[in-house]
Amino acid sequence: MGTFLGHLVPGLAFTFIGLWHTLNTIKTYKLKGPSNFTSTTWFPFPTPISYLKHLELYLLFSFSILAMAVQILDYPLLTMSFKPDNYEHATMFLHLAIYACVAIAVDLSPSSNSLASLVGALAATVFAQELFMLHFHSADHVGLEGHYHWLLQFIVAATFVATIAATGLPKSFIVAVVRSASVLLQGCWFIVMGFALWFPRLIPKGCYSAEGGGVHSAVACENEEASRRAMALSNLQFSWMVAFVSTLVAYLCLRLDWTCMEYRQLESPSGDVPPFPSEREGLKQVHVSV
Template sequence: MGSFIGHLVPGTAFSVFGLWFASCILQRFFLCARVDVMNGSKYVGKYRSTCSFACPCNPAIPLEGIIKIIASIIAISGEFVTAFEGGKFEHIGNAQHMMMYLFFIIHGAADLAVHYKAAVPPEVDYLTAACAFFMESLLFFTHLHGRSLMDIQVHTYIAFVALLCGFAMLLEASFKSSVVLALSRAFFILLQGTWFLQISFLLFSPLGSYFDRNNHEHMMLVTCIFTGHVALDLLLIVILGVISHRRVRNMSSTAAYHTLHSYAHPATFSKFDPIQVKHIIAGSDEEDP
């Protein structure tokens, strides 16, 4: 991973997943606010979070979990191949990266188990996600020996954000009706991704680097850049929120309900009464011009 590509690839992956989570969470929240229909003592439109989200193109396939597993296997393969020099396994840092990706494979497998309703404990997908981020944080904290001061600094930020990702997953699992906690998960994953991308250009830019890795003033500037990433990622989520709100607002009542009921994760709305669903959809059809 100690290269431009080695940081660019995970940075892109975390950024894409962060934006994906934020978009799905915001759309579900605004859809729930729109579909405010009583079902006994429960609101059908009440927001409830899930660890993974179904792909609208084919909700029956757990595409998110499959991508996590395949991407992690590819990453492990790359780390293994590049760890050898002269026929010997020389780069122990690659072994740490491989262990990090292993836990994301476990999390992907938990996603599949939950999707197919296997006999697994409740919230095992959240637990394995939190474990993956905690292990990532641990490995990065112990991955900095003998490096330059700036190298230690930027990777310490990654370890810190990964730790926050883990705590965000556990809190979200405990309070699934909180959209703020769900968005916190998406934000920290996005921040981890954009900061990985920044590291690739700070330390391994193919165009050459302006930064002196042991210069105190340059390190202070790096901290300013990191806080800029925090602000930029918050802005990106706000923009996604505006787009999602307008999209849901422009839907008909029928389209909004169908989208919420069809594309949501199965665990979110498992208590729906099929007969009540038909009445709700029929009623919304009558309301629309």
């Protein structure tokens, strides 16, 4: 994953699924209302074809297997050198594949409702082990790259906590939308890292690409002043990205309009409460008897 595409492709995947979850979380809340809302770790694909219902989980599983294969095949099997970081990256995707498989199996089982918390717990383990691998990474990222990874740990930690909270508080819309937004933010930050660290024209002033130079960082800086300036820029990028995702989620919450089922049942098109069928029949009978 220590390449431009190694961050861009997973970043696009996280961004897509985070946006998909954010939209569906808001839609579900506005359609069902506060009392009937229940958060979930995945959303069925809207299609009349039944076997495409789990398309989100199928794509997650396929992407995870492909990413694992790329990481493992990159390891030189015919040499004696060992690259543990490849296996660390592959292990991150392994947990994602396990979650997708179990989520499909639980949904197809007769006791899917009682096992929903199991799926939530497995979703939490995906981000728990991602945080673990990032914190104890064998590559030991230093310098500017290490600072970007340190900021990434904040996002992953927030996603992990929100996923745990959503499992325990499935009725909370705020927890559910924070979890979805944090996944979106994680994807956006992966993309920012790819461009900032591996796109030569976007490397901060006073820094240069250090690949192949024996340094455990994608970018090295000429002096301490250049390093501080580059890290300050990354902090600004992080704050701007949080502001962007927060504004986007707030906009979606305010602008997306679906009629709540609770109010649809109570209100007529004119805004008045229509009489129940039994009441209408009673009035009709009274009129006839008179």
